[in-house]
Amino acid sequence: MRFKQLAIEGGAKAVKQTGSYPTKIHVDELLELLDLWEFPAATRKTLATAIRKSAKEIKGPHLFRYYNPRPSKVEAAEKKFGKFIGVPYCLAVNSCTSALIAAMRALGIGKGDEVIVPAYTFFATASTVGACNAIPVIADVDDTLTIDPKDVARRITPRTKAIVVVHMLGVPAQMTELKALADKHKIALIEDVAQAAGGSYRGKMLGSIGTIGCFSFDYYKILNSGEGGFVTTSNEWLYTRAQSWHDCAACWRPNRYASERREGELFCGENYRMSELQGAVALAQIRKADKILNGYRTAKQRIVAALVLPRGVKLQRLADPKGDAGSNLVIFMPNVEKTKWAMKAMQAEGVPAGGIYDAKVKDWHIYTHWDHIMEQKAVAPDGLPWSGVKKSELPAYTMDMCPHALDYLSRSVIIGVNSNWRAADCRAIAEGINKVLAKV
Ligand SMILES: Cc1ncc(COP(=O)(O)O)c(C=O)c1O
Structure with missing residues (x-):
């Protein structure tokens, strides 16, 4: 076989042009994304048909932030x-x-x-x-x-x-x-x-x-x-x-x-x-963001303004009330029994109330449940991070080392605020809370 002249030496290029193919990620992936939004069936069908129809003109996305030919x-x-x-x-x-x-x-x-x-x-x-x-x-x-x-x-x-x-x-x-x-x-x-x-x-x-x-x-x-x-x-x-x-x-x-x-x-x-x-x-x-935050803040303020707190019941202290994002409302009850009862009674009223701490219920938000730290678990035989300091310098990890956390958290009823709640929703939530608190 006679070898042709190399392109680098002035010969003809072997690859003049490849075909035109869709990008790595194209309309199939877009249609899969549509399903995340759960369109009504008829809308989904219309969108899918329109997308498939114009598939040739659709340029695929570049989902990597760097080297991106489009604005990232x-x-x-x-x-x-x-x-x-x-x-x-x-x-x-x-x-x-x-x-x-x-x-x-x-x-x-x-x-x-x-x-x-x-x-x-x-x-x-x-x-x-x-x-x-x-x-x-x-x-x-x-x-x-x-x-x-x-x-x-x-x-x-x-x-x-x-x-x-x-x-x-x-x-x-x-x-x-x-x-x-x-x-x-x-x-x-x-x-x-x-x-x-x-x-x-x-x-x-x-x-x-x-x-x-x-x-x-x-x-x-x-x-x-x-x-x-x-x-x-x-x-x-x-x-x-x-x-x-x-x-x-x-x-x-x-x-x-x-x-x-x-x-x-x-x-x-x-x-x-x-x-x-x-x-x-x-x-x-x-x-x-401003709209979402405004929704949370307005809803929380409306509920708080309507609350009637009996003696012994307090709201969480706020370091700066104006800066509160408004996503949660925490009520401190006088003791653990009343906390558990109030939480259940509020739930029965339709208020989305929860408790924060119960020693018997696993919760990754409270240190007593962090076995990884309390028991000093390590991922590798080198024993890090615990082996990184002298044993005498390691903090004493004990169940009662943060007593105020356990006290406040076990007396907290927490209400997750919804940023979409309107005035009527807030009135109903406040009424549900007040009904229960009046019986404490
Ligand atoms: C206070 C706090 N820090 C860190 C994280 C970790 O966030 P991500 O799930 O984005 O890793 C969370 C998530 O729940 C959190 O609530």
């Missing part, structure tokens, strides 16, 4: 959310768990360090400390159900690198006191805003007050994209490091393949990237 939804969501929170740097990630790890790694937290977390929070706040090979130190909460600055002060040691303050149940924590403590000890203040996106403290948005903020956009949160999260900060260096950690090989620094500008810019990270699917949903949610 993830990038747009970052810009919009950063503006909403009031910070210059905002990084989209795939969960708040990822956001917390990226934040701690950005801060350089690792083996032998201690990070203070509240006794009442979703377990991820504490587990991520361990995942960074650091030691979670658990501090009590007070009648705000957020971390008690006085207990935090007692638990600071020379190994403490950060405090994670959690704005639990949509309410702002006591930021003035916590910020003063963090500044005094020159340690970072990480805000876990998973449950309080859009909340504020003394006029400043939560997630813009501490060193770095971490948000969740999972399905159950105020704003959601099914799964997702954001890291917010005013510190360019922390943003750069969080961004590097979230994209395994520190790929997307200002100059992709350049050597590091400063020590600490290159390291082995993980992959927490948000997909364009999540980015698109998150962007739409952020656009209507």
Whole structure:
């Protein structure tokens, strides 16, 4: 066989043009997405027919945020959310768990360090400390159900690198006191805003007050994209490091393949990237954040204004009532028996009431159920994070180490507010609560 002249040497190209094929992700996937929205059958059929009919003209999506030939939804969501929170740097990630790890790694937290977390929070706040090979130190909460600055002060040691303050149940924590403590000890203040996106403290948005903020956009949160999260900060260096950690090989620094500008810019990270699917949903949610928050706040205010509290019954104390996102209403009852009864009686009235703590019922939001920490479990034979400090320096993890958390949480009736409730719904909910409280 005679070899033809190579194209590189001026010969004819072997591949002049390939056929025109649909993109990797095309109309089948779009139709699958339609089903997530549960259209009426006739609408679904009309849409499917129209989509299939114009399949040739439809260009498929590019669901990876980088290398995207179109404007990235993830990038747009970052810009919009950063503006909403009031910070210059905002990084989209795939969960708040990822956001917390990226934040701690950005801060350089690792083996032998201690990070203070509240006794009442979703377990991820504490587990991520361990995942960074650091030691979670658990501090009590007070009648705000957020971390008690006085207990935090007692638990600071020379190994403490950060405090994670959690704005639990949509309410702002006591930021003035916590910020003063963090500044005094020159340690970072990480805000876990998973449950309080859009909340504020003394006029400043939560997630813009501490060193770095971490948000969740999972399905159950105020704003959601099914799964997702954001890291917010005013510190360019922390943003750069969080961004590097979230994209395994520190790929997307200002100059992709350049050597590091400063020590600490290159390291082995993980992959927490948000997909364009999540980015698109998150962007739409952020656009209507004010409306959603207004719905929660108005509903909660209407209910609270109509409540008649008998002696011995109190509402959760709010560090800043104006900054409350309004997603939950917590009523403290005089004792555990009355709490259990009131919760059931309110449910019977149609009020979506629940209890928070029952020692016998497993709940990942209360430290006594965190077996992973209480029993110091490790993922590998190296025994980390627990082996990272001397045994004598490990905190004593005991069931009764945060007595106020157990007391308040076992006397709490919690009502999840719905942002769509109208005035009549709020009146009915308040009436249901009042009927029960009158019998306490
Ligand atoms: C206070 C708190 N922190 C962190 C998380 C973790 O968020 P994600 O599910 O996005 O990882 C949650 C989720 O429930 C949470 O409530």
